[in-house]
Amino acid sequence: MRLVVIGDVGVVDGMMHIGDEAMFEALCDEMRARGGDIVAVSSAPRETAARYGVDAIGRIDFDRLSRADAEARLDGVAAALGGTASADERIGTMIAEITSADAVIIAGAGNLASTWPTHIYERVAMSRIARALGRPLFVTGQTLGPKLNERDRELVGEIIRHAALVGVRETTSQALSADLGVPARLGVDDASFLAWDEIGLPSNRSGVLISLSLHLGGVDRVEATTRIAALADAAARVTGEPVRFHAHFGAVDDEAPRGDALLHDEIRARMQSASEVLPTGTPRQAALAARSAALLITGRYHPAVFAAPAGVPVLGLVTDEYTRIKQRGALAHWGQSSTVALAAVDTDGIPVLEALWQQRERVAQSAAEAVTAARVESDSWWTHIAESVAKMRKAS
Structure with missing residues (x-):
C-alpha cells in the first residue's frame, strides 16, 4: 500500500x-x-x-x-x-x-x-x-x-x-x-497519541511548561512580553513549581535562540521568578515534556494536544478567531476550556490560571475518563483509512 x-x-x-x-x-x-x-x-x-x-x-x-x-x-x-x-x-x-x-x-x-x-x-x-x-x-x-x-x-x-x-x-x-x-x-488531533504506548504517562508531573508563538495578534511586543512575564510569575507563585520554556518552532541544535525562543528569552528577562529553557528537540520529546508538566501555558496548539489527554491542566493564550477555535477545540475533547486573550493575560488570565490550578484533580479525572474511548476511536479512524485504500485498490 x-x-x-x-x-x-x-x-x-x-x-x-x-x-x-x-x-x-x-x-x-x-x-x-x-x-x-x-x-x-x-x-x-x-x-x-x-x-x-x-x-x-x-x-x-x-x-x-x-x-x-x-x-x-x-x-x-x-x-x-x-x-x-x-x-x-x-x-x-x-x-x-x-x-x-x-x-x-x-x-x-x-x-x-x-x-x-x-x-x-x-x-x-x-x-x-x-x-x-x-x-x-x-x-x-x-x-x-x-x-x-x-x-x-x-x-x-x-x-x-x-x-x-x-x-x-x-x-x-x-x-x-x-x-x-x-x-x-x-476526532482528536492526529498527534494526540504520538508515541503514547512508547512513552507512557509520567507518574510524577512537575513544572510549569510555557510554549508561545511569535504571532501576537497585533499586540505590541514589549507589552505582550511584559504581560506574559507577569502571568508566568503568577504561575510560579500559585503552583510552587519551576517554570520551563519550550519552543515548538525553534532550532534543532543548540545554537543561538531563533523562532519562538527569541520571544521566550524576552519574557524570561522580564520575569521576577527563575526559569529554564528546554531545547526544541523532536516531536516525541515535545510530547513527553508536555505530558510531564504539572501545568501548561501555551500560545501554540500542539503543546495542548500533547498535554490535555494526559490530564495536564492547560491555559491557552489566543490572539484571534483562528487560534481561539484551535485551542478551545483541542481542549474540548478532554473536558477543558480555559483560554484567555493574549492582551489580557496579566489581568483576566491570572484568575483563570488560579481557578484552573484548583481544578487540576478534576481535569486529570476528566481526561482519564475520556482517553480510552478516544484512543479506540482514533485507532478505528486509521484502520478505516487503510481498509478503504485496500478496498479501492482491489476494486481497481
Whole structure:
C-alpha cells in the first residue's frame, strides 16, 4: 500500500516546527502499522526522508506566487495531465509518484484557510492529479478556515468533496465541512497519541511548561512580553513549581535562540521568578515534556494536544478567531476550556490560571475518563483509512 502524503514537513535552515512534524510522524506510525509505505511531500525532501525513513519528494510549489500566478500554475497541472503541455520537473515528479501510488493523503494541519493560500493551491493540485489518475484522496486531522474568501472556499470545497474520507478536529470545522456539502468525522488531533504506548504517562508531573508563538495578534511586543512575564510569575507563585520554556518552532541544535525562543528569552528577562529553557528537540520529546508538566501555558496548539489527554491542566493564550477555535477545540475533547486573550493575560488570565490550578484533580479525572474511548476511536479512524485504500485498490 503506497501512499503519497503531504504535510507541512521539512526542517529548513535548521528550524523545526514541532506540531507539523508531529502530525506527519503520527500518520507515518499509524499507516506503517497497517502496511503503508509512505512517500512524503516535503519542503526539504532529503531531510524528511532521512528523519522518517521514507521516500520523499518536493512540493509542486506555489510559494510566494500571486493569485494570478497560482491559478496559472494550477492550469499547468491540468495541461500536463491532459497532455496539452509538458510538465515542469516538480509537476512531473508529483504526477509520477501519484501514478505509482494507491492513494493520496492530506495530513493533519490548520492550513486550509485564506491566511495561507499556498497550502490550499498545493493540495487542490494534488487532489486533481489523484482524481485524474483514479487514485483515492483522504483528508485527516484538519482545521478548516475559519477565514475563507470566495475562491478559497470553492477550492477547499473541491478538495473535500472529492475525498473518500474527511477528518476534522473541531466542531466548527465539522460544521464548515457540512456547509460545503461533506460530512466529516470529528476526532482528536492526529498527534494526540504520538508515541503514547512508547512513552507512557509520567507518574510524577512537575513544572510549569510555557510554549508561545511569535504571532501576537497585533499586540505590541514589549507589552505582550511584559504581560506574559507577569502571568508566568503568577504561575510560579500559585503552583510552587519551576517554570520551563519550550519552543515548538525553534532550532534543532543548540545554537543561538531563533523562532519562538527569541520571544521566550524576552519574557524570561522580564520575569521576577527563575526559569529554564528546554531545547526544541523532536516531536516525541515535545510530547513527553508536555505530558510531564504539572501545568501548561501555551500560545501554540500542539503543546495542548500533547498535554490535555494526559490530564495536564492547560491555559491557552489566543490572539484571534483562528487560534481561539484551535485551542478551545483541542481542549474540548478532554473536558477543558480555559483560554484567555493574549492582551489580557496579566489581568483576566491570572484568575483563570488560579481557578484552573484548583481544578487540576478534576481535569486529570476528566481526561482519564475520556482517553480510552478516544484512543479506540482514533485507532478505528486509521484502520478505516487503510481498509478503504485496500478496498479501492482491489476494486481497481
